Amino acid sequence: MLRPDARPDRRALTAFAWLWVGLPLAYGLYELVRKATQLFTG
């Protein structure tokens, strides 16, 4: 049984929230790196 002063564990929510914004950002960064390498290969 939970103690009355027990606080809910929000680690899963925090991980989900960071993934929600992190995955699109990682996609954007991947595309950026692909383009930026043209400076050295183009």
Place this chain on the structure above:
Amino acid sequence: MTTPPLAPPGWSRWLVPPAALSVHLSIGQAYAWSVFKPPLESALGLSGTQSALPFQLGIVMLGLSAAFGGTLVERNGPRWAMTVALCCFSSGFLLAALGAVTEQYWLIVFGYGFVGGIGLGIGYISPVSTLIKWFPDRPGMATGIAIMGFGGGALIASPWSSQMLASFGTDSGGIALAFLVHGVTYAVFMTLGVLLVRVPAGAVAEAGERGASAGERGAVPAGPQVSARQALRTPQFWLLWLVLCMNVTAGIGILEKAAPMITDFFADTPTPVSVPAAAGFVALLSAANMAGRLGWSSTSDLIGRKNVYRLYLGVGALMYLLIAQFGDASKPLFICCALVILSFYGGGFATVPAYLKDLFGTYEVGAIHGRLLTAWSTAGVLGPLIVNHVADSQEAAGKSGPGLYGLSFTVMIGLLLVGFAANELIRPVHARHHHAPAGAGPAPVPAPGKEPDAAPRRKA
């Protein structure tokens, strides 16, 4: 007054940055508008100037809505602001979709530019005040994460929108479908921010100051607290306005002509820069801009706000000098200096909310930030005007290669030195401008000579 979404006991402050990022990563799409320009020009028979109108109106509305809506954002809280941003930004896309499918260009300008632009301004300032309240020990880092998202938004939208147009087609029907998908996707994506954002319990004290019942009031926030209206009457606000305007203008000086600039600099050397390589250089500048937003604003938590702006403006001027003197002799030197300048450009945007918090407190920092963003709008006009005008006049005078940009760089160095001097003149706000809570005595007068350049103490 809308009730702010108060954090329940145990609410993690690390849930607030992703809430802010979901908004900033979305509205940052504005900088990827250029993806839609060529299809719109061919589908609706527009000129280049006409197809830029939705973006330009959007940026004007960003400045206006941030300046005039800041007080409403402070009063109604971040959830209200994020909801307004979501509704305006998404419905702007939906109106633009309607405009594209009916081939009514004015509706695209009105939808994306006017309605969507309000979403940009309100969305940009919506999480700033809340983040500063959640991270009093690391305000630079917290706002840096959010404002980095605005830079990141274009990185996501640019390839995503291009792929969508390639799939749907670049006729008016394809563009309309792309706008529709953008509107719906961004609405879903921003919903996370609306649902997750919470105001820390201590911040209710400030809401109480603005009209909540006395019973809701808690401890009065520490340090000087200045209202947005009063902040406009202080020299500190206008000096910081000048600092931001000069820093942004200098960054735009590189951004505006990055691709032709690197091509011109090395055109007559044994290693000329190709068109794809110039595009790679522009992408690298975007990365530096984004990294600077998080990196330099986090550094400001350690070395102090005034010192970090000394770096942006002083070292920035030095970087311009190096490019002007030796840029054509070494490609790595040219690239490194440009990257440093762009990182300072991003850092300037991201550090300014924490600087405002140091000077004016958290009382109405979001509203003050909104008003300060008019410096961005001014620089957005000033920067391209200087660089393009000078380059055109130098070309008319028969100059070529690096000679096209020498005068521009000299002007940029001058502007950065003006900003440097303005930063040096910033002192703590006088006690007569401080907001006195009801029933409290007069605000304490700050110790003479105490400046906001000392690194604030961090909580363990």
